[in-house]
Amino acid sequence: MRPELIRATDLLRRNTPEAVEEAIGLLQNTVYSFSMKVCGHPEDAEDTMQEVLSRSIGHLAKIQTPQQMAVWLYTVTRNRCWRMRRKPAHTPANVLSLDELMPDDAELGRMLQDAAKGPEGELLAAEQHHLLHQAILRIAAPLRIVLVLHDMEELTTEQVAQILSLKQGTVRIRLHRARLSVRKEMNQLLRGTPEHPENAKRLMKMPKGATANGAQRPSECRDLFANLSEYLDGRVEPLTCERMREHIEACPSCVAFLRELRTAIDRCRSLEIPCDPAVAPRLRSILTREYLRMLVLPVAK
Secondary structure, eight states, X not given: OOHHHHHHHHHHHHOOHHHHHHHHHHHHHHHHHHHHHHHOOHHHHHHHHHHHHHTTHHHHTTOOSHHHHHHHHHHHHHHHHHHHOOOXXXXXXXXXXXXXXXXXXXXXXXXHHTSSSOGGGGSOHHHHHHHHHHHHHHSOHHHHHHHIIIIISOOOHXXXXXXXXXXXXXXXXXXXXXXXXXXXXXXXXXXXOOOOHHHHHHHHTSOTTBOTTSOBOOHHHHHHHXXXXXXXXXXXXXXXXXXXXXXXXXXXXXXXXXXXXHHHHHHHHHOOOOOOTTTHHHHHHHHHHHHHHHTTOOOOO
């Protein structure tokens, strides 16, 4: 869970003007950043931030724990953002299968060559930030929302399932495909080679287990590929984990791919999109006053 939500919940319990104003500022950034990651439009994110928090003043005082704050705030924000969102450009109509997300031999060869230093090392931090945001907006919406909630907003699988009304198993499946999709999109953007529509159609017609060049990946690699997120998140049984580790250590291609996937996940976890400082202060002041009046507490001048 984001430390901002833990601190905001604690600040609201103090019921002082200074603490309430700081808490609302933290919630503003959380709602705005989440909306931008999901929808990508600053105007929509600002409208969502204003409406969600303006309508939430009466509910904030009832929240007792950070967990309650997280589930409630993301549920309300997600519903509001989804109602008004404009579809990001390049969003795919279909969710790719695991086989379609597997790299072909050419890409694996490139990964092995780049093992010492990835292409993102040549980019400035601002460029990486922009490309990552674009990659996230390119993946299918059902996958994107799970990725944002789990890896970027730091919620647990159980919390994501509760917010989205999904089974936890479904959340894990979508999370893995989302991570694979972001890695694929980021890789293409870094290299300036966005996938051509005809290539996507060809991939969808490939036989199960085949890669883009028609080769069959070893069954051990395919089994590992399907469970990489569970392995990375420490959610596999010790014996299975040991077998996966043994295969990875003996397979240079899997080592290279695992490195790229882990890098993609780490990038997602570090992405922040703060609210425009020119927009937030006035709304924060209004919301603080409304909250304090609701509690019948002195309003700071």
